[in-house]
Amino acid sequence: MIKLIKNVEVYMPEYIGKRDILIAHDKISKIGDSITVTGIDVEVIDGKGKKALPGFIDSHVHITGGGGEGGYKTRTPEIVLSDIIKGGITTIIGTLGTDGVTRSLENLYAKAKALEEEGVTTYIYTGAYRVPTVTFTGSIMKDLVLIDKVIGVGEIAISDHRSSQPNLEELKRLTADARVAGILSGKAGVVNIHMGDGKDGLNKLIEIAETTEIPITQFYPTHINRNPYLFEQGIQFAKMGGFIDFTTSSDPLFYDEGEVKASIALKTCIEKGLGDNITFTSDGQGSLPNFNEKGEFIGLKVGRVTSLFNEVRDAVLDGVQLEQAVKAITSNPAKILKLKGKGKIYEGYDADIVLVDEDYYVDTVISKGHLLMKNKKVIAMGTFE
Numbered sequence: 001m002i003k004l005i006k007n008v009e010v011y012m013p014e015y016i017g018k019r020d021i022l023i024a025h026d027k028i029s030k031i032g033d034s035i036t037v038t039g040i041d042v043e044v045i046d047g048k049g050k051k052a053l054p055g056f057i058d059s060h061v062h063i064t065g066g067g068g069e070g071g072y073k074t075r076t077p078e079i080v081l082s083d084i085i086k087g088g089i090t091t092i093i094g095t096l097g098t099d100g101v102t103r104s105l106e107n108l109y110a111k112a113k114a115l116e117e118e119g120v121t122t123y124i125y126t127g128a129y130r131v132p133t134v135t136f137t138g139s140i141m142k143d144l145v146l147i148d149k150v151i152g153v154g155e156i157a158i159s160d161h162r163s164s165q166p167n168l169e170e171l172k173r174l175t176a177d178a179r180v181a182g183i184l185s186g187k188a189g190v191v192n193i194h195m196g197d198g199k200d201g202l203n204k205l206i207e208i209a210e211t212t213e214i215p216i217t218q219f220y221p222t223h224i225n226r227n228p229y230l231f232e233q234g235i236q237f238a239k240m241g242g243f244i245d246f247t248t249s250s251d252p253l254f255y256d257e258g259e260v261k262a263s264i265a266l267k268t269c270i271e272k273g274l275g276d277n278i279t280f281t282s283d284g285q286g287s288l289p290n291f292n293e294k295g296e297f298i299g300l301k302v303g304r305v306t307s308l309f310n311e312v313r314d315a316v317l318d319g320v321q322l323e324q325a326v327k328a329i330t331s332n333p334a335k336i337l338k339l340k341g342k343g344k345i346y347e348g349y350d351a352d353i354v355l356v357d358e359d360y361y362v363d364t365v366i367s368k369g370h371l372l373m374k375n376k377k378v379i380a381m382g383t384f385e
């Protein structure tokens with residue numbers, strides 16, 4: 001099907017002004033002025049008053065659910081397609097977390113395939129919190145080289161009372177395996193690192209980057225905004241050329257405990273010239289557990305994928321340029337994760353496009369050339385929604 005978006009403000013993410021965008025099947029075919037199509041059926045979408053952004057990439061979502069930190073009843077529910085669409089997300093990377101016992105990689109893979117069948121692009125990380133990691137094949141390297149949807153390893157927990165307390169050698173070997181398997185398979189092979197509140201912070205990653213041939217960019221540490229000292233250390237890590245990821249799902253409780261709101265973390269890093277080293281992820285369907293200083297469980301909330309763009313909107317309303325802010329959920333993750341044809345409104349790229357209205361609310365979502373939402377109405381529903 002041919003679609004033509006007319007007179008829309010285009011953010012590649014770089015802002016290029018008002019344009020028409022021609023979509024042929026699942027690709028962006030042409031970006032230009034006054035494009036006309038004759039002789040074949042075309043669906044025209046009115047872009048007047050709207051901004052076209054690349055489809056959002058959420059590279060850390062517990063698509064099969066996570067949690068469990070408060071016992072069995074706190075295992076969180078799996079994601080449904082309509083939430084992904086409402087969040088303007090067209091590419092989603094699934095991960096396991098604390099519970100690598102009752103949550104399986106096979107289930108994660110099947111859910112990723114299901115979401116792909118329902119219309120969005122999906123990938124997964126092999127592994128979970130603990131080292132040695134759970135794998136499909138018994139080997140991180142075989143998982144990466146032989147399973148197309150596997151693009152990296154994660155989320156591997158460090159500096160957290162729930163981690164497996166991995167030592168430096170274990171982290172070196174795991175990251176070296178991910179890197180070489182990525183090289184062999186043309187994938188990023190990044191290690192998505194779960195950062196807890198532990199005082200050792202990013203030290204192990206910095207030591208590996210400084211004492212081995214492993215580049216700092218092999219790590220993709222998340223939750224960097226979870227407390228002020230980790231945030232400060234994260235800025236140093238980014239200044240060393242590393243990538244840092246801020247979690248957008250939150251709970252007012254966490255702000256009281258010093259969490260740095262993701263939109264403020266973004267604004268601070270952009271002001272320090274680190275806009276190309278940062279991303280947002282939602283931790284959607286992951287648990288947001290609260291423990292007291294003795295490590296006792298107090299309660300938990302569930303992460304929401306819709307928080308991803310909400311924090312971008314808050315950054316824009318706080319004075320950050322849209323073309324800068326939206327990179328954190330489009331071209332930056334696409335670059336870090338080596339997602340071909342993703343993260344930009346560009347001729348030949350996948351037709352993943354989000355239109356937002358003048359108040360920066362998601363209005364229309366196109367994924368691989370298919371309309372999933374139009375004029376704020378979700379069109380595509382999950383199989384059982």
Ligand SMILES: CC(C)C[C@H](NC(=O)C[C@H](N)C(=O)O)C(=O)O
Nearest residue numbers: 066067097098223247286287288
């Ligand atoms: C960043 C904070 C607020 C949330 C963060 N969530 C996870 O890591 C996912 C969770 N453990 C799960 O397995 O579902 C955390 O627990 O520290």
Ligand SMILES: [Zn+2]
Nearest residue numbers: 155194195223
């Ligand atoms: Zn985590």
Ligand SMILES: [Zn+2]
Nearest residue numbers: 097155283286
């Ligand atoms: Zn998580």
